[in-house]
Amino acid sequence: xxxxxxxxxxxIGSGNWGSSIARVCAQNTIKHSxxxxxxxxxxxxxxxxxxxxxxxxxxEKHENVxxxxxxxxxxxxxxxxxxxxxAKDATILVFVLPHQFVYxxxxxxxxxISKNCKAISLIKGLDYKDxxxxxxxxxxxRILGIPCAALSGANIxxxxxxxxxxxxxxxxxxxxxxxxxxxxxxxxxxxxTVIEDYRGLQICGALKNIIAIGAGICDGLxxxxxxxxxxxxxxxxxxxxxxxxxxxxxxxxxFFQSCGVADxxxxxxxxxxxxxxxxxxxxxxPIEEVEKEMLNGQKLQxxxxxxxxxxxxxxxxxxxxxxxxxxxxxxIYEKAPPEIIAxxxxxxxxxxxxx
Amino acid sequence: xxxxxxxxxxxIGSGNWGSSIARVCAQNTIKHSxxxxxxxxxxxxxxxxxxxxxxxxxxEKHENVxxxxxxxxxxxxxxxxxxxxxAKDATILVFVLPHQFVYxxxxxxxxxISKNCKAISLIKGLDYKDxxxxxxxxxxxRILGIPCAALSGANIxxxxxxxxxxxxxxxxxxxxxxxxxxxxxxxxxxxxTVIEDYRGLQICGALKNIIAIGAGICDGLxxxxxxxxxxxxxxxxxxxxxxxxxxxxxxxxxFFQSCGVADxxxxxxxxxxxxxxxxxxxxxxPIEEVEKEMLNGQKLQxxxxxxxxxxxxxxxxxxxxxxxxxxxxxxIYEKAPPEIIAxxxxxxxxxxxxx
Numbered sequence: 076x077x078x079x080x081x082x083x084x085x086x087i088g089s090g091n092w093g094s095s096i097a098r099v100c101a102q103n104t105i106k107h108s109x110x111x112x113x114x115x116x117x118x119x120x121x122x123x124x125x126x127x128x129x130x131x132x133x134x135e136k137h138e139n140v141x142x143x144x145x146x147x148x149x150x151x152x153x154x155x156x157x158x159x160x161x162a163k164d165a166t167i168l169v170f171v172l173p174h175q176f177v178y179x180x181x182x183x184x185x186x187x188i189s190k191n192c193k194a195i196s197l198i199k200g201l202d203y204k205d206x207x208x209x210x211x212x213x214x215x216x217r218i219l220g221i222p223c224a225a226l227s228g229a230n231i232x233x234x235x236x237x238x239x240x241x242x243x244x245x246x247x248x249x250x251x252x253x254x255x256x257x258x259x260x261x262x263x264x265x266x267x268t269v270i271e272d273y274r275g276l277q278i279c280g281a282l283k284n285i286i287a288i289g290a291g292i293c294d295g296l297x298x299x300x301x302x303x304x305x306x307x308x309x310x311x312x313x314x315x316x317x318x319x320x321x322x323x324x325x326x327x328x329x330f331f332q333s334c335g336v337a338d339x340x341x342x343x344x345x346x347x348x349x350x351x352x353x354x355x356x357x358x359x360x361p362i363e364e365v366e367k368e369m370l371n372g373q374k375l376q377x378x379x380x381x382x383x384x385x386x387x388x389x390x391x392x393x394x395x396x397x398x399x400x401x402x403x404x405x406x407i408y409e410k411a412p413p414e415i416i417a418x419x420x421x422x423x424x425x426x427x428x429x430x
Numbered sequence: 431x432x433x434x435x436x437x438x439x440x441x442i443g444s445g446n447w448g449s450s451i452a453r454v455c456a457q458n459t460i461k462h463s464x465x466x467x468x469x470x471x472x473x474x475x476x477x478x479x480x481x482x483x484x485x486x487x488x489x490e491k492h493e494n495v496x497x498x499x500x501x502x503x504x505x506x507x508x509x510x511x512x513x514x515x516x517a518k519d520a521t522i523l524v525f526v527l528p529h530q531f532v533y534x535x536x537x538x539x540x541x542x543i544s545k546n547c548k549a550i551s552l553i554k555g556l557d558y559k560d561x562x563x564x565x566x567x568x569x570x571x572r573i574l575g576i577p578c579a580a581l582s583g584a585n586i587x588x589x590x591x592x593x594x595x596x597x598x599x600x601x602x603x604x605x606x607x608x609x610x611x612x613x614x615x616x617x618x619x620x621x622x623t624v625i626e627d628y629r630g631l632q633i634c635g636a637l638k639n640i641i642a643i644g645a646g647i648c649d650g651l652x653x654x655x656x657x658x659x660x661x662x663x664x665x666x667x668x669x670x671x672x673x674x675x676x677x678x679x680x681x682x683x684x685f686f687q688s689c690g691v692a693d694x695x696x697x698x699x700x701x702x703x704x705x706x707x708x709x710x711x712x713x714x715x716p717i718e719e720v721e722k723e724m725l726n727g728q729k730l731q732x733x734x735x736x737x738x739x740x741x742x743x744x745x746x747x748x749x750x751x752x753x754x755x756x757x758x759x760x761x762i763y764e765k766a767p768p769e770i771i772a773x774x775x776x777x778x779x780x781x782x783x784x785x
Contacts, residue, residue, distance in 0.1 A: 151521060173669070173677055188583070215779035228657070229656055229659035229660065229663070230463045230656055231654060231655050231656055234654040234656045234657075235656065237654075239653060239654045239656055239657055240656065240657045240660065240772035240773075240775070240776070241654075241656025241657060241659070241660055242656070242659075242660045242663065242775075263776055266660070266775065266776055266777055268777075298594060298595070299586060299594045299596075300584070300586050300589065300699070300700055301584055301585055301586055301589045301590065301594055301595065301596025301597070301696070302594055303694070304584035304593045304596070304597075304688070304692040304695055305584065305595065305596055305597040305688070305692065306689060307691075307695060308444075308584070308597065308686070308691055308692040308695075309690065311686065311691065312686060315686075317474075327682065330665070330686075331666065331670075331685075332661070332663075333660070333663060333666060336662075336663055336666065336691060337659040337660065337662065337663040338659070338697055339658055340662060340663075341613065341655045341656070341659045343653055344655070346701065384453045386730075395649075411561040418595075420595070420597075420621065421595070421618055421621055
């Protein structure tokens, strides 16, 4: 906390989503000025835009011209090129950066963060290492030694920046911290619900991208609504089963939240994972090539997550327990006929489900 | 049962969905000829098509040229113009007709059905009378004095007839009957799951049409993905709350079935309720007029169900407990500004949900 006991917020990341969320926080630090310092620091990886530093542009124009053009972030968002400077003295760190940078950034922060600091992770995906899947909020807790909550939902960044109504989910084990994060994120147009199940929330955020690839395969095959609805539903069930099987504390109610069913629906109807997978089906090319052609350097998360989850399941001899995610992997990486996306969902043995 | 103890199937209804489902049953009565009589009788409301009786056309061409053109129903589907003749001696009655005809038809059947007969209802909607909502399978049980199961799912009739892969849900309280219905309906392309919660299943089938109107209102307002995802998710929660509040035995798992989340997704992305509501928003006309212009005599179910649910909730002073369904009613029937669809979803009091 600062001298006057107010919370001091730093956003670690400044992409499309990071900039949108900085704007939300900056509105709330003004609104709840009894709780927060008005200034919201945002770490910006420095780059040159037409000969000028991006941080300087942001601090003059209050706009991230590269990643969220046309949107005023608020005068109290201050761009800072050094991550240690941005995080120093902060009592709330909002992690919103591509997952491959998490360990490097956390390593840098370890020595500068204050003892009473807490964090919240908006990072998508799970970390696969040593044949295990790790949850980023837990990784941040481990490395920095501070509590870390998580936020995820059916949130297209630009729509949040335009103040279109939407919902999100915050997962936090400490109810006092939950109230604080609500104050920081909840607005009239960004409706937050706080739950405790931070693992379920982050599993949804990662696995939905695999299911979206399945939806894209259906689209590529010109399959109808019944098939696509079946793929999305089975996807939701496999996400839940995966969470409950391999991670403690995962709850069914989490899948009814914005981070669950709502984000899954959005990702399976729009979204780049769906789009690239649909194009891949009729291309005859490897997925990496289609990805490159269509995304202009951006990366698909669904494909790598699919691979990691498949390896994780294989190592445990459990691929047959997750037929949809397994079929998606085989279509993308093993040249399996795409039709298995529906074929492998057929229940071979008819079971009367007693619930 | 017939003399040789085999089950005898009659389909009560022969529209688009009735004809598709007759075709599914006719495949299974051949496949499981130890259990079923091969012949599947289908009651067809007689009409003249180019000077010829529809029943005769169906029995000669094995095609319902009016309601499911281009699809061979199977030679063992026999069209019968008299509902009593169709149902006589049947041991399984499959009700698949518009809900306004249920009471009339059941009245006709009361005296002819055999004592060991059972039924399954594919009727959509709930019946509103005496300020109460009634579930059709229970109405059929009451009138005919036989057990009645129910079937509902994310099933576009034509896609089922084309054998595109899809799922459905059968709700049945007796597990032996459940096995029998599985034999009658389950195929490689029509994947059935049996549950016990027949009330939840039928509530989903009725209320999803209201939520689809909400999705259509979003589309009419050009709202983005975040808002629409929020409306669908809140819709799912209100459907569940409605079921659990007013009907016994409704279970959360039902909403994960094809009859729940999958059918809701399909209805909110395609579907006539969504389409007409979207057109209504910018028309300046009453919904009935838009319906007439767009549907060529077909009726919306979402609008009447919305009205009935609103009356039901009003009589109990509980409209505020279901803000989404209430907002949808007010936009459609009370000229409320359509923007309340999102505005009324805002949580006015921020609550930390402990699950």
